[in-house]
Amino acid sequence: MVEPIFDYQFRLILIGDSTVGKSSLLKYFTDGKFAEVSDPTVGVDFFARLIEVKDGTRIKLQLWDTAGQERFRSITKSYYRNSVGALLVYDICNRTSFDNIPLWMSEAKRHIEPHRPVFCLVGCKLDLVNNGGKREVSKEEAKAFADQHSLFHVETSAKNGLNVEEAFRCVTQEVFNRIQSGEYKVEDGWDGIKTGFSRPSGLNFNLVEAEPAKLSCC
Amino acid sequence: MFRSRSWFGGGWGRPKNLHSLEHLKYLYNVLSRNQTVSEHNRSLLVESLRSIAEILIWGDQNDSSVFDFFLEKNMLSFFLRIMRQRSGGSSFVCVQLLQTLNILFENIRNETSLYYLLSNNHVNSIIVHKFDFSDEEVMAYYISFLKTLSLKLNAHTIHFFYNEHTNDFPLYTEAIKFFNHPESMVRIAVRTLTLNVYKVEDTSMLAFIRDRTAAPYFSNIVWFIGKHIQELDTCVRNDADHQSQNRLSDLVAEHLDHLHYLNDILCLNITDLNHVLTDHLLHKLLIPLYIYSLSSNRRRMSNNDLVAQSLSKVSLTPKTSQNSSPKMHDVTNGKVSCVVALFLLSQVFLILSHSPLVQTLAWIILKTDKTVFENGVDKLHDFFEYEKQRERQSSEEEASGSVSSEKDKDSSCSKENLLYEQANINITDEEKQRLVDPMEGMGSVKNHPFLETVYEALDCTENDYAALFGLSLLYAMSSNRGVTSDITEQVLRPKKSFISKSSTTSKDVKYTYNTFLVEKMLQIIIFSCQPSCRVRLVTLELALKLFIQLTVCDGKTVLSESHRHTIETARVQSMALLRNFYKSEEIFLDMFEHEYCDMLKGSLNVEWLCMDSAILLPPTGTPMTGIDFTKRLPCGEVERARRAIRVYFLVRNLVLTLNGEVETQLPLTNPQSCVQIDQALDLNNSDLIACTVVYKDGTKMRRFLVIDILQLILVEPDTKRLGWGVSKLVGFLQDIEVAGDKDDSRCLHITIHRPISGASTNRVPLLNAKFVFDDNIRCMAAKQRLTKGRIKARQKKMQHIARLLEIPGQSGPPSPAFAGQGGPYTRSSVRPTRVENRALFNINRGPGFAAPRRDSSPGVIHRADESIRRHRDGESPSRGANLKIENGRRDARSRDNSSSRVRSREGSPRMPRPRSEEIPLELIKKAPHSIIDMAPKITIIPRPQTPRVISSETEPSTSNEHPKEVIKTEISVSEETSFIAEENGEDDENL
């Protein structure tokens, strides 16, 4: 068995109220499938996928799915710290889930500190709106909120896969850009970003890449 | 923990480093190639599973990429898949799987890893998986896996296990299915698990426990405890011969386990849970079985019996276990013997302290009266509730100022509240009246059927079998933290009331106590002081403890004159009892001191006592049962003496406590008056014998031998002050053995045994060495002094005991005579014992014991010089430093001459007369409070030294002819009279 070759590994976390569709989004993103029936997540779940950013750099995404239920709030907290990016997930047809987004965001910011994560506001179940369901969160309102807080924004459907790839891709690209710009660096004891292994030249390249960033901080 | 399967089974492509990501990848390959368990791969799988746990734990602490790999490959799902397969000897694999999971959960420290493992109900599906529990190993690993999980429970993780939406809590519900598993390790794990669950502060989870599981779980526990004690009872009934002590002790231990477990739950203070548990315990176990068994006495009316029986039958059969339970009722009618009930109730009160529970129980035992009792068991508790209610009401009424007309005397007095003293006068008088008259007291007892049974148990006329349990129950109730004073007051503790004299406004404090019970205690105490009585020491000690609780209030004794008088009688009788055993044998003194040390080790611990199943069997006398001396009757003369000594000490202690006094007479050796090692001593003017001490290992030391009143001291000259020495070794003269050396007349073999002490059980002698003297004369002198010192030391102690026991002949020469043991001459010189001597102990009797002493035999008198002065006193050497040590040597030499003469008479049938009197025994100045009066300052007047050897034997040893004033003198004289002095002339130099 051959291990997939990648240059970086990013850890992302998905947060948002229960039933908004986090698990479904991840299932589609990693498996390309959708299930009508999806049990609420108990605690956390883990997914992984390889993705390429624009310059062809291979990124392995480690994706932590969390339970939206209140009773697991204290459990899911532990997963923020090692994340470099967070998908703030709401249900387009559920107003409350959008109203809670600021809470989720501040919770994430607080726990990811001192790191500044990349956020993407993800509206789910777009297919329902297209099939005559009642939209409770307008695209404009969500966009305005996203702009105000400098977040990416996408509306997706895990059922037909619309924009699912896009939601993850924008976060990944942004994290990579921030590495390039030197804002993010690989740190010991933090699993948000790790360098990959397995490709000898890439390994060297990465080390060279990472060095200046480290020096600048010291 | 790990099965001993080889780590190094070989295999292709396996990485060398076992703790590495590479190895985990290798193992992942193994698992993915062997997804179906079969005969062929199961060993490989087992080994892989075990290795995976190892690597994950290693990675948890060293390399996060290890766990990442485990996550990415979703390796947990392999585990579940393996578990669900039924083929290929799956229990073999399952055991390893459970073990691997157990190790993982026990050791993973990384929070996110742990939560991941707990997530998504994987663990719950393992918990509910139908393992083959008939396989012992599967059972053991399964339950310890559950227990490990329970240790991870907290307010956060509880949600992985308890789902409030589905009201599902498999960890708990699956575990309690095994609460009565035959394997005790399983039961213990279940109990630990339940406690870990209850500890979690989660309201909805606890509500689930209470609403969905508490009633069935607790009623099952209670039912099984009931079943258990039936077994225990049967075991006691059928084992009068102490044949199944082991079984009994297991059953008792089991009952203790139950109680401790219940107490652990109650101590968590979960109100709702405690409510359910208390309810079950009271109504299905403690009242119908334990308490109603107290009503099984012969004189009980039959209809009551029936009520009790039917009620206990009903309550003891839990709805859920109806099928398996009927047997026990057929056998025992739902009751246990009174003795067992008392014992178990004692345990209950000693272990449980949950107030609502013990309070109710205590109330029922102490206060239930006949009318309530006849109404049956359910009414009992109702009545208690009603009483409480009434009490509350009446105190409210009092507060509002209206005096209730039907005020109940037990419940209404507010002792502390002085405002309402008017109301209390009547009560106090009434109560006093009732208590003054013992018959009336008994009358009120008659109305309390359970208390009456307890009181009846205290009767020791035949034996003290039940009495011990009656006492322990009363003691346990009165010392239970959860039982409030308003219940124990007057019954188990003195009652304090304030009386205001009608004429004045001044108030008196009035104490009353349970006269009836106090008299019961006094009976036991008096009984214990009679020869050949059947009361065990432990019973006496417990009675004394209870007695103190019954009669001491606010730090003082509230005992009436007549009861004080009875105590005095007991004291006199305990002395008289011991006097019968006061003997000349050395063993008496040794025993006396040993028993005292033993007593000092600590007073009776009632909780420990009630853990001992041995007391459940009828009292026995034979030590061959292995039962503790205090918990059985004495066997033989020596043990009877031991017992008498103990009884004496116990009663003496009681008297001291009641009088608020401290012991000043015991132990016989006052450690304060002893010379310690490394103490500097002023040896100017004392007798010193130079010697070389040769140890068994060949080391030699030059020392000076000093013989004090009680001690032998080896000193080294003090380099700083002339004439002073530093003690290098001290030993008690009473513990020495001296023997000559047949080849070297300058040598002595001296053994100093360790003193009998409570602290150490070290029986290795303090010293066992050869002493080489400058010449045989000095050697003889030393030997004489040691031999005599030993005798004298013992005599002094015996005299002290005689004084304590108020032996009448005390003022005269002490009755028992001693002869040193072990020395060759004393042995050869034993004379026939006197007619007057009391019977000797049958054992340990041999030559060398108890040589008679003639009361008027001549002693050579010496001046008791204060030649050794303690450095401790702080005085600097006032006298000019001179050659005192040299003097000492010279003195010794001069006396050695006489010693040699004695030696030459060795073998004579007459008592040899070692001229020890010429070698004055040094008297060290003692502190004035020295326990033993050493009479150090008395100059003893020589008495006529008429050798009356034979005739004196007819003289009573305990003659009381000498007036008190001369006691000290007489004693001192007699100290010197073991041997007959012949050469009077030489004595003068010592005067």
Ligand SMILES: Nc1nc2c(ncn2[C@@H]2O[C@H](COP(=O)(O)OP(=O)(O)OP(=O)(O)O)[C@@H](O)[C@H]2O)c(=O)[nH]1
């Ligand atoms: N039609 C439609 N249904 C969706 C979509 N995404 C999720 N669902 C449904 O919404 C329900 C909840 O989805 P989940 O993915 O389990 O929601 P979640 O956010 O993971 O919920 P928690 O795990 O409780 O936090 C499921 O029944 C899904 O089938 C979507 O894009 N379209």
Ligand SMILES: [Mg+2]
């Ligand atoms: Mg989910």
